Amino acid sequence: MPNNSPPPAPPLDGIFQALADPTRRAVIQRLTAGPATVSELAGPFEMALPSFLQHLKVLEDSGMVSSTKKGRVRTCEIDIQNLSAAGGWIDHQRAIWESRLGRLDNYLNEIQSTEND
Amino acid sequence: MPNNSPPPAPPLDGIFQALADPTRRAVIQRLTAGPATVSELAGPFEMALPSFLQHLKVLEDSGMVSSTKKGRVRTCEIDIQNLSAAGGWIDHQRAIWESRLGRLDNYLNEIQSTEND
DNA sequence: ATTAAACTTAGGCAATCACCTAATTAATGC
DNA sequence: GCATTAATTAGGTGATTGCCTAAGTTTAAT
Numbered sequence: 631m632p633n634n635s636p637p638p639a640p641p642l643d644g645i646f647q648a649l650a651d652p653t654r655r656a657v658i659q660r661l662t663a664g665p666a667t668v669s670e671l672a673g674p675f676e677m678a679l680p681s682f683l684q685h686l687k688v689l690e691d692s693g694m695v696s697s698t699k700k701g702r703v704r705t706c707e708i709d710i711q712n713l714s715a716a717g718g719w720i721d722h723q724r725a726i727w728e729s730r731l732g733r734l735d736n737y738l739n740e741i742q743s744t745e746n747d
Numbered sequence: 748m749p750n751n752s753p754p755p756a757p758p759l760d761g762i763f764q765a766l767a768d769p770t771r772r773a774v775i776q777r778l779t780a781g782p783a784t785v786s787e788l789a790g791p792f793e794m795a796l797p798s799f800l801q802h803l804k805v806l807e808d809s810g811m812v813s814s815t816k817k818g819r820v821r822t823c824e825i826d827i828q829n830l831s832a833a834g835g836w837i838d839h840q841r842a843i844w845e846s847r848l849g850r851l852d853n854y855l856n857e858i859q860s861t862e863n864d
Numbered sequence: 865a866t867t868a869a870a871c872t873t874a875g876g877c878a879a880t881c882a883c884c885t886a887a888t889t890a891a892t893g894c
Numbered sequence: 895g896c897a898t899t900a901a902t903t904a905g906g907t908g909a910t911t912g913c914c915t916a917a918g919t920t921t922a923a924t
Binding site: 642643644646647649650651652655658659662663664708710713714716717719720721723724726727730 | 759760761763764766767768769772775776779780781825827830831833834836837838840841843844847
Binding site: 678 | 882883884889892
């Protein structure tokens with residue numbers, strides 16, 4: 631039986647993809663203030679509920695939101711870890727970029743003082 | 748007619764969208780080490796050059812990469828500001844989430860000490 | 865003056881995305 | 895039991911994405 635499953639896309643793909651939409655970012659933003667039901671989350675948006683639910687599914691698939699259903703009400707909450715992972719990736723790139731700038735600065739200072747000999 | 752998002756798409760859309768692809772993240776990663784030409788950047792990837800160039804265009808449109816052409820060679824470099832903006836958004840969400848946790852913690856401590864009266 | 869190198873443009877194709885409406889299911893309230 | 899509420903499923907549309915090949919264009923090297 632050949633392995634027909636697509637290679638497991640690293641979680642960053644899904645996380646950044648999820649963050650690339652203003653509706654979804656607004657949901658994340660709302661959830662940082664605490665859990666909310668689907669209706670509460672959907673309230674502010676003009677779009678039809680099924681459309682909104684697709685956004686919610688993208689967020690859940692990305693691991694940034696989890697939800698549980700009680701009776702007929704689904705309550706969502708944020709899971710900060712995956713969002714943090716994305717933040718971590720960005721921080722890492724910035725750190726590398728800055729360390730390069732630091733070395734460049736050092737170098738420029740050095741040739742300048744050499745010139746001044 | 749999809750995506751009824753607020754007319755002037757905020758730059759975060761494009762930035763996160765650009766980061767949602769492993770090829771493009773790898774390019775960003777490479778550019779944190781310093782400028783590079785299109786061929787140098789494309790080298791590690793299997794895809795055809797025009798395909799790669801589309802990725803580069805997405806990165807440029809997002810504002811995270813800029814480039815200049817000299818003779819027949821285009822040299823790209825990272826512009827860290829827009830990447831930082833994305834990092835800033837994430838940091839902000841985390842901060843709000845954590846401050847809420849802090850308040851929740853306070854509250855739980857308070858009712859506990861009240862119980863212990 | 866040719867040829868080669870480094871992109872660039874044009875066009876095409878399948879898959880995914882972001883929306884929609886309509887119909888359904890599963891609790892709750894009366 | 896029957897209507898209402900909350901969410902879900904099914905299915906459809908047009909736009910965008912991510913890849914491709916083929917055919918330019920603009921330098922640079924010989």
